[in-house]
Amino acid sequence: MKPAIGKILWVLLATLFVLPAAYLLLLSFSSSWHFPMLFPDALTSKWWAWSFASRYAVIGGMGLSLAIAAGVSLISTLAAFLSSRWMALSRHRNGLLLLAYFPFVLSPVVLAAAIYIFFVRLGWNGSVAGVIFAHFLIAYPYAVILFSGYWNERLLTMDALAATLGAGSFQRYRRVLFPLSRGVLALALFQTFLISWFEYGLSSYIGMGRVPVLTVQVYRYISEANPHMAAVASLLLVFPPLLMLWVNKRFLIRLI
Amino acid sequence: MRIRYLHRKAGLALHVLLTLLPLAAGGIYALLYSVGLAGSLAPGFTLRYWDSLISRGTLWQTFAYSAYIMMVSVLLSYASALALVISGRGRLMQQSRSRIFYLPLAMPALVLAFFAFRFFSGGGWLASLAFRAGWIESPQEFPELVNDPYGVGIIFVHFLLAFAFFSIYLDRVYANERIGEQVQSARVLGAGYGQSLRRVVLPMILRKTWPAVSLYALFVFGSYEVPLLLGRSSPEMLSVRIVRMLSRFNLEDRPEGFAIVFAYMMLSVLAVILLRKSKGGLR
């Protein structure tokens, strides 16, 4: 590649990637911005102030989203860590792993639509617990697939050795498996967090609009034609992943 | 003495339950609903919903349109990322400025779709620019880029997300598979640049990455937020159509919606099994 073309390409790419966030940031601080204005007529912080006010439950929604995503990430990572270990020891590991791919490839909102009736029967629709469980149903298989390559022969042998040295199952998790797996556990925690944090379709379907997570709020402001508040909510949605990018960019590379 | 492994077996049984039950229960319910055997107003066994879906062409149209969006956005982004990675010789992500490739990955599809709407719609920023430049006199004159029949807006958002992801992913594959060294040894053996590209780089990368690319394509196929904001009601992508049909109280729409759910589930199961069976596919 010729240096000049390379430079132009980088500028183009940077524009393409930075533009959405930059545009939304400007939108969130503009008092009005519509056709045919190229730039907002005046800047204001009122949308941000409103979002912190109680009438606009944006901050509350962010807290709810955080709590749900943290819960989903913790439960699904832990459950998948255990079950992927048992799978690695099982004769049927290939078949068991295959099962995890089915919910993985399915559109979450379609899955929600298909099982919605069972949530209604169980009284879980429109509740936070129901949304957490529904998120778990897609975050768990993801984490299982992520862990599936992790349990190699060496790790399993080390685990067995710890057992013959007298460590019970709980001790082995505490003293050997968890400390050795810090990296992959962190990866799974962050990525399952993002799956839940970004999820809109499943949350709105199972939550019936009664569980106002941040994504549901973004959509609500968009459909109420309030682009400024939608931009504020959008930026709040982008903030934690950006933080992750700053901590460790590897956490962001995931398939969905 | 087998009792020692009981907790492991119970755990794995739970795994089967968690992964298979939602799919099986949802699939069976959808099937029953679509043939008039489930739901509060079930008329009894009938094939007329399937009949009408097929004869009106709705089923094919929905699947074909989703497949079209999937093919175009994945092919476009994969090809661009591949070209970029090859011209960068697998060292793209070693540069600190490559961090910008991670920015789209930090954005939920919903937010990017919202941005695309504000940017590309008739009353959006690009249209304003065109107006100022004197190319158009009213928003109506601006070409349809969102809510358009060709799904330009949808494809743009999917392209942005997938291009960033594929660039990072392919660059890593290029480095991990030591493709640069392979090219060198091919050159030493007398292959020209084009030949080493055609006979070494492309086959190696394609063979290594196609399972992940197929999975990515399946996500695009079932995507929801992006076509919800940027699509139109006909033609319509799968997830959006399903949700719209199921949320209506029209007696005909719900069973037909469930028929599409069932067909989509079967297709997904089939895709996973094919991916597993094929050589070098899923583990």
Place this chain on the structure above:
Amino acid sequence: MLEVEKLKKSYGRETVLRDLSFSVREGDILSILGRSGSGKTTLLKILAGLKEPDDGEVLLRGRPVLHLPPQKRGMVYLYQETLLFPHLNVFENMAFGLRVRKLPEKEIRQRTEQLLDELGMAGHSGKMPEQLSGGQQQRVAFGRALIINPTLLLLDEPFGKLDSRTREEMQELFLRICREYRISVLFVTHDLKEALCMGDRIARMEQGQLKIYAQRSDFIRDTASGAKKEMDFWTGIREESKKKNKDQ
């Protein structure tokens, strides 16, 4: 102290252990020779509780152990690789077995330091495993097993990856310590010489069964053991060089 009765194990159609029976006396070192794939490892894993037999019984000091999980058997299984815990330093690797038994801190310190000293590793207690040489890693792996006073040590080709000099050093050290603590050992190897110099008794694994030789001389005399062939080889070379010397 260890009695194995009619152990059976097969994988699909392939029978690995066929009514295998033997016993080991307190403080005895039994060398087990066998080709790779002869079922030596399977036998050790069943004894350690890492695999289940299809049938049979294992008694340790008269007590059946097959129903017990590995951590309750008091048998330590050591692999060819040292498998030191990479996140723990030398001291903590050694002390592992005491920590999981929740002994008082003072006792852990005292016992670990004593053993570190005995193994010649006293100056290395703060190091991480990757900072150690192969022989040093092996010592730590040993210490980690010995510290819990195992009733039986199961060794699966423990010196297989060491160079020949370190290997001899380790064999000596190992013999000294086992004698000192009167530890009973099952020692699996495919090295004839190692089997002969380590074991009080020698056994050979073949076709899923274990043949124990009462005396070393019986082992050497048995043509199937390969010992005679080996000796003939070396004798042949000696004769040859003698003859050459004479000719010159």
